Amino acid sequence: QVQLVESGGRLVQAGGSLRISCAASGSIFSSYALAWLRQAPDKERDFVAGITWSGITTRYADSVKGRFTISRDNDKNTMYLQMNSLKPEDTAVYYCAAERKRGTVVDTTSITYDYWGQGTQVTVSS
Helix, strand or coil, rough: CCEEEEECCCCCCCCCEEEEEEEEEEHHHEEEEEEEEEEECCCCCCEEEEEEECCCEEEECCCCCCCCEEEECCCCCCEEEEECCCCHHHHHHEEEEECCCCCCCCCCCCCHEEECCEEEEEHHHH
16 A cells, blocks of 8 residues: 655645645555545635646546646655645645546546545635
8 A cells, every 4th residue: 555645734825836745655556546635624625736647647526627727646656736826715625636547537536536645735815
């Protein structure tokens, strides 16, 4: 199984940029599809972005499309989320998730992901 640790979350002003990371250990990183999901207070955990094991295919929630970019470095066992033009509504705990899958489709439902990090807080001030 894989262990996931997120980092990089902090307070940022609206319109600013931030990159958060997810470091993996314990298993073959390239065997896993990965995703970022987020959860704001009193809301459900929502899909933000996902990437296949190869990094070739990505998928984004409509709310972040054009502003966020997901990427992975299989040599460094790390996934990234570059967030630009941040808005107050992006404020949430961001979770890294992994699914042992070498397919070509990105899953967007949280229940399909087997492994989770502890989350990193991103706060966007207006």
